Amino acid sequence: MEYRRVKDQEIYDDLSQKDVESLSGRTLSSANTSGLSYTGGAKGKSSWKLKSVVTLALTLLTSSQAILIVWSKRAGKYEYSVTTANFSVEALKCLLSLAALVRTWNRHGVTDDNRLTTSFDEVGVYPIPAVLYMVKNLLQYYIFAYVDAPAYQILKNLNIISTGVLYRIILKKKLSEIQWAAFVLLCAGCTTAQLNPSSDHVLQTPIQGWMMAIVMALLSGFAGVYTEAIIKKRPSRNINVQNFWLYIFGVIFNLVAICVQDYDAVMNKGFFHGYSFITVLMILNHALSGIAVSMVMKYADNIVKVYSTSVAMLLTAVVSVFLFSFRLSLAFLLGSTVVSVSVYLHSIGKLQPQK
């Protein structure tokens, strides 16, 4: 089934978007511990440093995710159920959020900003992104009636544009002309880097396929931007509390998915059937990436997230050359050049309004 074929790819591609179901916080690492002191509106050099650290963490974790997937494929197909793995990721992130919170309570005591108890007013909007992703993931089953797997990989780059547009509309943040140009280049560059002889299939996509791809891009872009809005609405609120409430819905939704899809398999073979060392590594990596995404949402924004995951895609390919003796195509080199120029333009474009 086409869906199943791209599912492995999905696991890490979506992580970066699906983070909404999976946003979680932790203060185990020094970067994140220090993060606690720079709550919300913290400005200046330390905030810039924090932003850089979380962005770098997201980039490295996302690129190592893809490498783990290639590695696990080389090691033979894995037999575990995807729904239990997703559940484990969500549960692990909840646990890490709680652990970080306990640590904070022990150090600084319980305050209004870090108490776990919440109001419906605060938490009522938290399931919305998760619902959006669920709809998007359902659509994913149907889009393969119109689009094949290589074309789907290409169409997913529409997420970049939808995130930019929705970021502008919903969060009302302006990008400069140069930054918009850079964003178009980022999309074109990422797509170019992924070109292969079957990519031209995308041009035969029927109108239904295009519509569904656009709706999916909008859903995923909207979920990402909405999560940023939720998290940033209360700048002084502890990120781990925010994440705990975001993730708890991820846990619930994935529990439902297990019951619907894999109930028999889990009952007969057990929850952790087919888990290997690589499976555990992948779950750990996904959980940590989710945390990094959450930090990027809190201390940077969706634009930074999109750049970070795009650069991660390129890093993965370069590292794969050494690890798996992949060969880089000319299209990849051209796409990487365009993405690099895009990153450069985004950074110099930012300076314009300050002049």
Next chain:
Amino acid sequence: MEYRRVKDQEIYDDLSQKDVESLSGRTLSSANTSGLSYTGGAKGKSSWKLKSVVTLALTLLTSSQAILIVWSKRAGKYEYSVTTANFSVEALKCLLSLAALVRTWNRHGVTDDNRLTTSFDEVGVYPIPAVLYMVKNLLQYYIFAYVDAPAYQILKNLNIISTGVLYRIILKKKLSEIQWAAFVLLCAGCTTAQLNPSSDHVLQTPIQGWMMAIVMALLSGFAGVYTEAIIKKRPSRNINVQNFWLYIFGVIFNLVAICVQDYDAVMNKGFFHGYSFITVLMILNHALSGIAVSMVMKYADNIVKVYSTSVAMLLTAVVSVFLFSFRLSLAFLLGSTVVSVSVYLHSIGKLQPQK
């Protein structure tokens, strides 16, 4: 022979670079007649208008060139000798320059700026670009020992970078950071637009092939920039006089080429053997394109020329969709997007220093 295989392509690709052997002037069209009044340092709106007209003319002529070549290929292979065709182009441009000059003399009388007589000091440097191109064309015979035809098409995009770098070094004109970024994008975009399944061959190019390709790009970039320097050195000098002296060397060099390569064929079958209606159209188009290049060099610069010919390449492909039912590839669409963003960035980049 590989060389022969790309020669048709060359005819029009090189025209834009080979213009040096073929720069010619005319004042037959209204644009060019008015050009005479805006000699050299003319500034302001009228100069901007003139620049736009010559750039548009170059773009349209270059793109129709490629279409004529496709058309002539469809009509069957042509039997004429390339050397006589090149000679005819040069000779036609010389004639057009003279005709334009005679018209100017009749209207405005003979002045210091439009007299045909020249000094060694002025004309001594004129053969240099032609010699550079001859060396480049000779190298072209040898590079195919290391590079195949599809790879050569890709490597020719190095011309874009070499022109930018030499423009900066020789003419000492600055490009803004954004314009440099745009120039890298132009090169990447043009290459992406030309990607096809055999393009990856270029990655197997041995070091000798790369060296020769780089030397050829430098020679052709240097010749273009040098011609601009020659023409702009005397801003008030009539462009038709400058072109006459440039082209007369083109006529001489091509006469030598006929004697060396096709002497027997011309003697036995006649000079115009194998010429068809399309051949005549192509010669006319080449001559007019040469004139347009010359005007762009006088009133704009090499950067504009590079953009103009790149956009022409894209225009050709789009027009071919309608004329010859070509199919556009995804790579072409992505490359065109990147080139379009590059043109946009080049234009907004230019505004920065004026602020």
